[in-house]
Amino acid sequence: MRTLKHIFENNKRWAETIKKDDPDFFNKLASQQTPEILWIGCADSRVPANQIIGMLPGSVFVHRNIANLVVHTDLNCLAVIQYAVDVLKVKHIIVCGHYDCGGITAVLDGTEHGLIDNWLRHIKDVYRYHREEIDQLKDSHARADRLCELNVIEQVSNVCNTTIVQNAWVRGQELSVHGWIYKVSNGILKELQSCVTNQEEARQLLS
Ligand code: CO
DSSP states (O other): OOSOHHHHHHHHHHHHHHHHHOTTHHHHHHHOOOOSEEEEEEOOTTOOHHHHTTOOTTSEEEEEETTOOOOTTOHHHHHHHHIIIIISOOSEEEEEEETTOHHHHHHHHOOOOTTHHHHHHHHHHHHHHTHHHHHTOOSHHHHHHHHHHHHHHHHHHHHHTSHHHHHHHHTTOOOEEEEEEEETTTTEEEEEEEEEOSHHHHHHHTO
16 A cells, blocks of 8 residues: 555545536636635544535635644744734634544543653643643543633633734734634534634633
C-alpha cells in the first residue's frame, strides 16, 4: 500500500461529483478564497470541520490541534488567527471542542503519555482553574464532559484576549467568537455560550 491508490481514486470521484453540480467550482476557488469562518478544532479524525457543518472547500479557514487549544505563545495558531482576521476578514471564529476528547481524558486519567504531556499541561491548567466545579461531579464521564466544555470556553477567552482580536474590535471590525462542542456519538453540535462580539462581552466571559 505504498501509493495509497484508493485515496487518489476517491479524490477523482469527489472532484467529479463537485463539478457535476457546478462545473466552474474549482476555477472560481483557484482565483480567491473568501471564507467567513475560522474554525479552531481538535485534530481528532472524527471531527472534520467542513464535513460536520456541511460546507464546501472555500467556506472555512481551519486550524486544528490536539484538544483545540489556543495557547498565547503558539505562533502557528496566532499566525492562523492573524491571517484570518486581518487579511481574510472572517466574521466568525468558532472554537469547537468535542466530547470524548482523548486530550481531555488523558489529563484526567493521570498517566504519562510522553512528549504530549507538555501540550496537555495547558488543559491541566484549565482543570486547575475549575477544579472545585469538576471534582464535585461524581461520575468520571460527567467530569470529562465538563472539562471538555470548560476547555472550549477557556480557549474562546484566549482567542478574545489575543492582540489580534482585541485590535480588530478596537477598529470596529465585525467579528464574533463562538464556543461550540460536538458530540461524536450522535454527530450533533451544541453552542456552549452566547457569542462574544466585543471587549465588554469578552471581559464578562469568565468573570
Ligand atoms: Co479531541
